[in-house]
Amino acid sequence: MSDETLTLEQRKRLQEQVLVKHHLANILTHWFNVAMWLLLLPTGIGILLEKTYPASSTAWNDLMRQIFGSTASLIYWHGVWGQIWIAVLTFNIFVGFRKYFLTFASTRMLLDKDDLRWLMIKPWHMLGLRKHVPLPPQDAYNAGQKLYSYLVVIGSFWIGLTGMIMVYSEHIPTSWQWVIQWAMPIHFLSAGITFAGVIIHVYMGAIFPEERQAFFSMFTGKVNGLYAYLHHRKWYLRKMAEKAAWEAEYRRRYREPAQAEAPQASTAPGTASADAPAGD
């Protein structure tokens, strides 16, 4: 995304600015998710026999069984890791529920008018077309990330629910056997659709040059001001306003000289300097 109103000096100044976008808990949860997907996806594909349901390959089926020693062992570890994944995510949601989850869901996940416009323009930009049409400003997460979050939440819910049904299937009465029978294709469908989203997520987050800051922020938690201003302007301006208000409060409380009034948050980029307090 480009912004013709920014001078080169402003761009350089913004690049030196550092904003915290992710807490340590977010970063750890994200990479925990990555690790679990790396364990669960290959084993899940390995369980499903190609000759029965052609969504895998016999070579992969055999390789997974050789690594784990047997079909039973492969299924066992897939189930164990799946339950760890569910337990950690559930713990995160419930422990962080009051402090983060409701706020996050109500302020960061809902699509507004700018988001809808962004969704109509962004695909053209990715193809290198209609670059003259500016993208509307975005919050801490852009509309694509918000849509992806819906997919992940809904997909994860069904993956987890159907997975638990299969892990504890022996406790389901035979008259309810249809629940197990439907759990299998729904588990497969949910994982497959979510994985399709993961492919986009990985490209946009790790490879697409305009979003590369987002990739590094998943290690450091931080992004530079230029990225934040260009890609998440609503969030950037809000952080600057919060920072200015915090500074004003600090000066008022400790009666620092020559600071009679709090400075107003500026909408001009790069005017509030480095190291804003924690982000989302």
Place this chain on the structure above:
Amino acid sequence: MADIKKYGFVIDPRRCIDCRACLVACRAEWNTPPGQTRIWVHTDGPQGIFPAVTQTWVPVQCHHCEDPWCVDACPTGATFKREDGLVLIDEEACIGCGLCVNACPYQVRFRNEVTGKADKCNACFHRVDRGELPACVATCIGGARLFGDFNDPESPVSRAIKDQVVYRPITPEVDTGPMTYYLSPPDASAVQVSPQPRKDLPAEVFWRKWAIPIVKVAVGATFLGQAGAFILQLLRGENEYEDGAV
């Protein structure tokens, strides 16, 4: 004797007196829950008009088919066919979904009410592996049930069918290659000797016709889309100050 074995049953209904010692032996061997059994002795009752009245008892178990539909239906491989022809269930790998139960045209499979897993005759493979006969065969006092290696011409089953007319429980619609040979017609209307064509369950249809194609299209389309975007990215190059990328 051939190196590769081909196990199966030979059953002579004329020798069965319906003592059901085989059912007792099987239950004792496998502790099958009450109300469920791995083997049967079927009869359609007395046939004909006095004094020409006959009654046939037909011993039945899993036929360990050469082309077992249950193995094809199992999504995980928990049901499998051994090299020696025995169709077995890896209970630890079974999730009790019942697709194999539905797939078996002979309905010799059931979901064990205690374990919640698929269950059926496994020809007492642990006994067979140490050179013994399945419990039902070893118990049969009339010699109606025989078991052995059809690749061994000296085995009891090979000798029993040699120069004999044999009957297999198949129909024009259903021939899964059952490895049970009857020495007289298995005249019983029970499904275990009168196989029924398979009907896929709604979940199986959804899985094959919808879930797998949808996932393949979704994953394929997104992968190709992102690959295309990556190629465009390489062609366009990157601009440090333009994108805020670094």
